[in-house]
Amino acid sequence: MTHTPQVEVEIPKLMDSHGRQIHDLRVSVTDRCNYKCVYCRSGESGALYSELEIGQYLRLIRLFISLGIQKVRLTGGEPLLRPGLLELVEELARLRTPGGGKLDLAVTTNGHLLPKLAAPLKAAGLGRLTVSMDAVDEIVFEEITRIPGSFKTVLAGIRAAKAAGFTSIKINCVLMRGFNDGQIEGFAKFARDEEVVVRFIEFMPLEEGRLWKPETVIPLPELVERISRVMPLLPIAARDVSETARRYTFADGVGEIGIIAPVSQAFCGACSRIRLTSDGKIRTCLFSQSEYDLYARMRMGESDEDLSAYIVAAVLGKEARHHIGEPGFLKPSRSMVHIGG
Numbered sequence: 001m002t003h004t005p006q007v008e009v010e011i012p013k014l015m016d017s018h019g020r021q022i023h024d025l026r027v028s029v030t031d032r033c034n035y036k037c038v039y040c041r042s043g044e045s046g047a048l049y050s051e052l053e054i055g056q057y058l059r060l061i062r063l064f065i066s067l068g069i070q071k072v073r074l075t076g077g078e079p080l081l082r083p084g085l086l087e088l089v090e091e092l093a094r095l096r097t098p099g100g101g102k103l104d105l106a107v108t109t110n111g112h113l114l115p116k117l118a119a120p121l122k123a124a125g126l127g128r129l130t131v132s133m134d135a136v137d138e139i140v141f142e143e144i145t146r147i148p149g150s151f152k153t154v155l156a157g158i159r160a161a162k163a164a165g166f167t168s169i170k171i172n173c174v175l176m177r178g179f180n181d182g183q184i185e186g187f188a189k190f191a192r193d194e195e196v197v198v199r200f201i202e203f204m205p206l207e208e209g210r211l212w213k214p215e216t217v218i219p220l221p222e223l224v225e226r227i228s229r230v231m232p233l234l235p236i237a238a239r240d241v242s243e244t245a246r247r248y249t250f251a252d253g254v255g256e257i258g259i260i261a262p263v264s265q266a267f268c269g270a271c272s273r274i275r276l277t278s279d280g281k282i283r284t285c286l287f288s289q290s291e292y293d294l295y296a297r298m299r300m301g302e303s304d305e306d307l308s309a310y311i312v313a314a315v316l317g318k319e320a321r322h323h324i325g326e327p328g329f330l331k332p333s334r335s336m337v338h339i340g341g
């Protein structure tokens with residue numbers, strides 16, 4: 001009998017100095033956006049930062065994957081505005097993780113260009129799609145996006161994505177007291193009717209303007225109680241420790257909602273994320289005050305080995321947690337639209 005030796009493949013891991021393994025990379029491909037959502041944009045300024053070439057994102061993302069990144073989410077700004085996005089998705093969809101698995105590839109979009117791009121994105125190999133939608137009422141929706149006609153376009157976009165074959169589409173809804181908290185119950189119905197997963201996100205102080213106040217945040221317990229009053233909720237067990245959303249189904253087992261509560265129930269201790277901005281800077285936390293200029297090193301001609309060492313060092317410097325709501329809290333050096341959410 002012959003014996004086949006087992007070859008142990010060592011899977012590299014990005015680990016921070018707090019013992020957290022980093023396997024989730026968010027990449028902003030532009031900080032331009034065609035919406036002016038009140039909780040994000042001031043309504044005045046546009047893009048502030050440059051964009052790398054598609055080939056440059058690819059080179060950097062490949063390095064991150066070789067170091068243990070398993071999930072890549074393309075975001076912005078509005079990623080669907082970015083010329084070359086389909087080519088980037090096509091190339092990334094072919095990549096394998098060091099363990100030989102398929103890369104978990106997702107896009108977060110406001111959905112405006114999905115009627116045109118959902119089918120091409122699916123054909124390019126995109127795995128998962130998250131669409132931001134902050135109201136199920138047309139008037140409230142357009143008061144938030146400040147773009148006339150946006151409600152019908154986004155709804156058409158979500159339906160185009162379903163028709164293109166995307167399943168388990170996630171809808172991100174940022175809740176703000178006094179703006180869209182009247183939509184909570186409607187969203188519970190929307191999740192069931194449209195067969196989408198609605199994820200309510202607590203409003204964070206990441207907007208361009210100065211709108212955030214602790215009272216504007218609708219904390220998780222209040223949200224669960226309000227939905228349960230109309231449709232009882234049952235918690236769903238977490239799939240892994242770094243899952244950010246608390247997931248629930250309705251008592252009849254139809255539909256799913258999730259609650260992401262970075263303010264009232266921060267999950268920094270289980271954070272597995274790192275971000276690359278459109279201009280090639282590494283941000284180790286949404287609330288970082290500083291960033292690591294990976295692009296500058298690439299432009300200086302550094303080798304893949306040196307760039308990888310720089311990524312490893314940046315991850316080691318990841319902050320332990322954010323300090324939202326604490327005395328002396330400072331807003332980060334960039335707002336959400338310029339970081340990539």
Ligand code: SAM
Nearest residue numbers: 040076077078109110132172203204206336341
């Ligand atoms: N344009 C795309 C979109 O609308 O989904 C991608 C970029 S957007 C910055 C990514 C996500 O960040 C969206 O789901 C948005 O709702 C969320 N977001 C933006 N500002 C936020 C804030 N201040 N607090 C919580 N989430 C926020």
